[in-house]
Amino acid sequence: MNTPDNGVRPTDGPVVALVPAAGRGVRLGESTPKAFVPVGGTPMVRLAVEGLIASGAVDRIIVMVPTELVDSAVALLPPTGSVQVVVGGAERIDSVRAGITAAPDAAYFLVHDAARALTPPELIARVTAELRAGRPAVVPGLPVTDTIKSVDAAGAVTGTPERAGLRAIQTPQGFAADLLRSAYATEGIQATDDAGLVERLGVGVHTIPGDPLAFKITTPLDLRLADAVLDGAGIGRAVAP
Numbered sequence: 001m002n003t004p005d006n007g008v009r010p011t012d013g014p015v016v017a018l019v020p021a022a023g024r025g026v027r028l029g030e031s032t033p034k035a036f037v038p039v040g041g042t043p044m045v046r047l048a049v050e051g052l053i054a055s056g057a058v059d060r061i062i063v064m065v066p067t068e069l070v071d072s073a074v075a076l077l078p079p080t081g082s083v084q085v086v087v088g089g090a091e092r093i094d095s096v097r098a099g100i101t102a103a104p105d106a107a108y109f110l111v112h113d114a115a116r117a118l119t120p121p122e123l124i125a126r127v128t129a130e131l132r133a134g135r136p137a138v139v140p141g142l143p144v145t146d147t148i149k150s151v152d153a154a155g156a157v158t159g160t161p162e163r164a165g166l167r168a169i170q171t172p173q174g175f176a177a178d179l180l181r182s183a184y185a186t187e188g189i190q191a192t193d194d195a196g197l198v199e200r201l202g203v204g205v206h207t208i209p210g211d212p213l214a215f216k217i218t219t220p221l222d223l224r225l226a227d228a229v230l231d232g233a234g235i236g237r238a239v240a241p
């Protein structure tokens with residue numbers, strides 16, 4: 001992709017990955033904040049950071065954690081000058097904003113949930129390549145296998161969007177840095193992903209194929225799946241004839 005269709009010029013400059021890891025992780029049923037829960041013996045946040053480093057596409061990584069866990073995070077993350085830990089916020093959006101503020105030099109941002117701990121480095125490199133080629137906003141997504149319905153507060157179905165036109169969106173989500181700064185410039189905004197904020201600015205967001213391994217570890221079942229993937233045997237045993 002050499003010709004951006006949006007007027008945004010490709011630029012050189014640092015790619016800074018922001019890793020929100022300040023969630024409490026209630027749905028996982030653990031007492032430890034989610035990003036610090038081990039998967040295959042290694043805390044999720046460390047796995048996520050190792051994936052970013054292994055991609056070879058990221059210049060700097062900023063990890064946002066709960067205030068009381070800054071020291072623990074520094075101790076468990078790779079001891080390289082390219083990884084920095086900052087205090088996150090009450091909501092994910094506040095944590096990402098803290099990361100943006102800590103990287104005034106960024107030319108591109110990747111926002112990558114610590115909870116997507118098994119994301120293949122190759123996916124991270126593909127998102128970054130699209131950014132460097134001039135796309136202002138790039139997100140990985142997978143076709144959905146369930147039929148999705150909208151419902152009202154009472155549980156009554158209000159619509160059934162056509163499945164073929166839906167994607168389950170993953171991270172890393174990549175953005176030209178100034179675009180993400182603009183998206184976060186307004187206080188009090190709400191969105192479940194960063195691309196949603198960019199869409200509100202009227203800027204096109206491009207999807208690329210995601211990867212099943214970039215699933216978000218949210219429930220106890222997800223945690224067992226992630227352990228099995230790292231164990232290397234569980235998945236194969238489950239599907240073997």
Ligand code: C5P
Pocket residue numbers: 019020021022023024034035064088089090091092093095096113114115116216218
């Ligand atoms: O809760 P959810 O699974 O959507 O969280 C996605 C990511 O955002 C997790 O990695 C979590 O640690 C992070 N997060 C954060 N600050 C918060 C809440 C969530 O960094 N206040």
